[in-house]
Amino acid sequence: MTAVPSFEPLSPADVATVAAQLGREPRGVAGVAWRCPCGKPGVVATNPRLPDGTPFPTTYYLTCPRATAGCSTLEAEGLMAELAARLAAEPGLAADYERAHAAYLADRAELGTVPEIEGISAGGMPTRVKCLHVLAAHALAAGPDVNPLGDITLARLGEFWARPCLSGHDVEAAPEAVHE
Known part of the structure; x- marks a missing residue:
């Protein structure tokens, strides 16, 4: 496992980019957790309690529209069911996914404690596969070998960042981000 990731502060340009990527103003953002090689935010870290409580x-x-669209495609193609079957059949993978859940909770604890969601991570961890977007985001933010299902998702996405980005990081080419 890697250490708790550090987040870069969100600049005014980052806020504008993320707003364009999402089609709305970002809420409760703690910082940029991963940047596309082009320099734009691709994953943001969000505080465990939004400004409205x-x-x-x-x-x-x-937030990266290409990665978001790719995860949506992978979900539609059945990758969540495939990964769920692998979790049930591969004890080692299930144990690694449990560790990813613990790492996710540890990262969130660095941002604050919210009793209402204590022990709840995201993406279905530690026993289900509910959202590839969250798993990919975790893998991008934390780096390889932290979230095995996020790593698998990223491998299936391929180099989604390889094409030159358009204004707003391909906002025009991808649908709004969908997350749990």
Whole structure:
């Protein structure tokens, strides 16, 4: 496992980019957790309690439109069911996924404690596969070998960042981010 990731502060340009990526103003953002090689935010870290007081378990929020669209495609193609079957059949993978859940909770604890969501991570961890977007976001933010299902998702996505980005990081080419 890696150490708790550090987050870069969100600059005014980052806020504008993330707003364009999401199609709305970002809420409760603690910082940028991963940047695309082009320099734009691709994953933001979100505080565990939104400014309106709502508990928010999704610490790592995928904003890159190409990655978001790719995860949606992988979900539609059945990757979540495939990964769920692998979790049931591969004890080692299940144990690694349990460790990813613990790492996610530890990262969120660095941002604050919210009793209403204590023990709840995201993406279905530690026993289900509910959202590839969250798992990919965690893998991008934490780096390889922390979230095995996020790593598998990223491998299936391929080099989604390889094409030159358009204004707003391909906002025009991808649908709004979908997360739990």
